[in-house]
Amino acid sequence: MKSTKTYLIILVVTIVGFVLVEMYRPEPTDWSQTFSDKDKIPYGSELLYKLLTDVFPNQKITDSKVPFYSRGVEKPYPGKSNYLYVYQVFRTDSIGLNRLMNYVSSGNQAFIAAEGFEKLGDSLHIETDYAIMKKLTDSLSLSFSNPQLGKTAYPMTLQSAAVSFSLKDSSKVTVLGRNSAGNINFIRIPFGKGFFYLHSVPAAFTNYYLVKGKNAEYAFRALSYLPVQETHWDEFVNIIHLNMKMRQIGKSRSYVSSPDYDDSPLRFIVSQPALRWAYYLSIFGLFLYVVFEAKRRQRIIPLIEAPANASLEFVETIGQLYFKSNNHKNIAGKKISHFLAFIRTKFFIRTIELDQDFRNELSIKSGVGITEIDEIFDQIDKVSVSEKLTEKELLTLNERIEGFYKNSK
Structure with a gap:
């Protein structure tokens, strides 16, 4: 019994020491491209989400985590509003796409920043591709075509800003911005009574670039094309794809696909490296304790002889x-x-x-x-x-x- 207590004390001290080391160890920078309005990491969009109250003063800003097509049959949102989406790829099914098209056609505005548009791009006859540079360079800058917004160039890395639009039908497209290579990265497309505002550089709206130089001004001016009215930030379209991506690269972080975030204690424990390892070690320690202690303290099972076959004697x-x-x-x-x-x-x-x-x-x-x-x-x-x-x-x-x-x- 005394040796058992000694083992338990050693186990507890080891776990506590490991947790303390992990808790006070400097956390490495997470460079995951989440574009989430909850993330303070470089490629999160917390700053942009906070900027919306300045772009649309005195207007309701909603953070939606339900499918676009589940918000009503005739009108996804009551009254006129803006739909805002920022992620690496705009991905939705045919039902969600039809509801989005009906939403814009009825007089609402949709601002979508993504490097790929999939079904929406097919419907609007636009494609995206990486820019072909005439000379070697490791950076590009973004600027607006409208002279009223100034001729300021907003620098970005080549990797973040190289995607541009390839227009199949430019008759109805208004070019709003280009990069320093002359390639189009910001356009407006009329659709019914509303407009689609499409941007091919979603990284320009992340925390990393909003804190660099005057890049926050770029995001503010890009969003200023939208009318001042109720605005809906949509994360549901990318949330399932982001969960799959995180699992593929071995990230422990999880982004919910349900209507609300799951704030359960276990999810929080698993999302933190120190707590997660402490949780795993505790389970492993308890498993070892049960295996060895149960084996040592189990009472001997008496042998019971099988009943003799007395048929022949009978x-x-x-x-x-x-x-x-x-x-x-x-x-x-x-x-x-x-x-x-x-x-x-x-x-x-x-x-x-x-x-x-x-x-x-x-x-x-x-x-x-x-x-x-x-x-x-x-x-x-x-x-x-x-x-x-x-x-x-x-x-x-x-x-x-x-x-x-x-x-x-």
């Missing part, structure tokens, strides 16, 4: 009772009944009439000679008609029946 006892009572006729009758039952079961021959046809069929199926068969059934006929049976006749009948059992195939 048969011998009953046989002796019959034999001592000299009731040979009764014993012979039971022997004959058992013999006939054996024939019916093994050879599938009816035993109602024990005539010559029956004997011939039994000889053929059993492989026993017809002479031996006749001797057995002649003896059975003799026993059947006699009132008493001597011990010798009983033994003769038994020998012939046992010989049949032995010789039959």
